Amino acid sequence: MAKNLLAKNKLTILYGLCLAVLLLLLKWLELKLVIVNNAYEVYMGAIAVFFTALGIWLALKLTKPKTVIVEKQVYVNNGPEFTVNQAEVEKLGLSKRELDVLQLMAEGLSNQEISERLFVSLNTIKTHSAKVFEKMEVKRRTQAVEMGKRLCIIP
Amino acid sequence: MAKNLLAKNKLTILYGLCLAVLLLLLKWLELKLVIVNNAYEVYMGAIAVFFTALGIWLALKLTKPKTVIVEKQVYVNNGPEFTVNQAEVEKLGLSKRELDVLQLMAEGLSNQEISERLFVSLNTIKTHSAKVFEKMEVKRRTQAVEMGKRLCIIP
DNA sequence: TTCAAAATCACCCTAAAGTATGAGCCCGGA
DNA sequence: TCCGGGCTCATACTTTAGGGTGATTTTGAA
Numbered sequence: 001m002a003k004n005l006l007a008k009n010k011l012t013i014l015y016g017l018c019l020a021v022l023l024l025l026l027k028w029l030e031l032k033l034v035i036v037n038n039a040y041e042v043y044m045g046a047i048a049v050f051f052t053a054l055g056i057w058l059a060l061k062l063t064k065p066k067t068v069i070v071e072k073q074v075y076v077n078n079g080p081e082f083t084v085n086q087a088e089v090e091k092l093g094l095s096k097r098e099l100d101v102l103q104l105m106a107e108g109l110s111n112q113e114i115s116e117r118l119f120v121s122l123n124t125i126k127t128h129s130a131k132v133f134e135k136m137e138v139k140r141r142t143q144a145v146e147m148g149k150r151l152c153i154i155p
Numbered sequence: 156m157a158k159n160l161l162a163k164n165k166l167t168i169l170y171g172l173c174l175a176v177l178l179l180l181l182k183w184l185e186l187k188l189v190i191v192n193n194a195y196e197v198y199m200g201a202i203a204v205f206f207t208a209l210g211i212w213l214a215l216k217l218t219k220p221k222t223v224i225v226e227k228q229v230y231v232n233n234g235p236e237f238t239v240n241q242a243e244v245e246k247l248g249l250s251k252r253e254l255d256v257l258q259l260m261a262e263g264l265s266n267q268e269i270s271e272r273l274f275v276s277l278n279t280i281k282t283h284s285a286k287v288f289e290k291m292e293v294k295r296r297t298q299a300v301e302m303g304k305r306l307c308i309i310p
Numbered sequence: 311t312t313c314a315a316a317a318t319c320a321c322c323c324t325a326a327a328g329t330a331t332g333a334g335c336c337c338g339g340a
Numbered sequence: 341t342c343c344g345g346g347c348t349c350a351t352a353c354t355t356t357a358g359g360g361t362g363a364t365t366t367t368g369a370a
Contacts, residue, residue: 120317139358142297145263265325288328
């Protein structure tokens with residue numbers, strides 16, 4: 001957010017500076033060189049071309065790219081032998097404790113029961129589960145368990 | 156393709172016309188009105204602003220919208236075919252509707268979503284789920300799903 | 311040592327899940 | 341015809357889950 005504003009301000013400042021420099025240049029030309037009155041149009045044209053280019057450049061720089069989300073199917077094998085898919089765990093960024101909570105969730109325990117099993121408070125389990133849901137991009141514990149099993153994170 | 160070219164030419168012509176008109180206007184002003192020499196900068200500024208706007212407009216009109224393709228992975232289970240363990244279902248005494256509800260539960264759906272999927276009210280789903288829990292002798296939906304999978308009642 | 315992430319816990323509030331009870335409708339079997 | 345089971349829905353209530361925020365402590369890596 002802050003960076004974006006900075007970038008925009010940078011461009012605005014740059015733009016203002018360009019204008020100022022151009023005007024100074026014109027003034028200088030007016031004072032130091034012989035300006036034929038008939039050459040007005042040339043200057044006008046030059047300015048027009050320059051600022052058109054600047055406008056185009058600005059537009060190209062400032063327009064946000066449109067994002068298109070393409071779903072890519074990934075097939076998951078769920079053979080009889082279970083081994084924790086460590087790669088998936090790391091990809092999701094799940095910590096040890098979060099994984100513990102997810103496993104106990106998958107066993108059908110309530111948050112209260114999980115907290116008793118792990119010797120921590122109910123609030124702690126709520127925090128962990130919330131983080132799990134956030135990282136796995138799900139809304140409910142049932143979905144988290146579903147996904148966890150598919151990804152071989154839990155048996 | 157042809158239409159595209161036509162459109163581009165149209166814009167180019169329009170652009171050229173704009174420039175010509177502007178120059179004519181300036182010439183006219185120069186000839187017919189009193190132009191204070193000190194007002195140069197004002198005209199320059201006006202031209203700059205106008206052509207910058209024109210450039211931005213041109214860029215926005217002519218460029219194809221920038222697209223960034225983001226691949227989102229969707230995990231799909233392609234395990235061996237699943238066959239319902241009918242014997243277990245009968246042993247538990249689960250009705251067809253109760254089995255439907257259990258299956259959708261296993262997919263991580265909320266009671267609300269299940270009710271919408273089956274075109275019945277939320278209360279009906281609550282009744283079904285309560286009966287499922289009673290028949291399966293579990294306390295929570297997560298436990299029901301766990302047991303259902305173990306008994307091969309659901310995939 | 312210092313810094314960031316992980317882990318812990320609390321409080322408040324809303325949403326969802328689950329419990330209990332009652333009731334109406336439909337269908338197939340006794 | 342009557343009965344029971346399955347399915348539907350409702351109301352009222354309690355419990356659990358989940359969201360949001362903020363705080364403290366622990367710990368591991370730079």
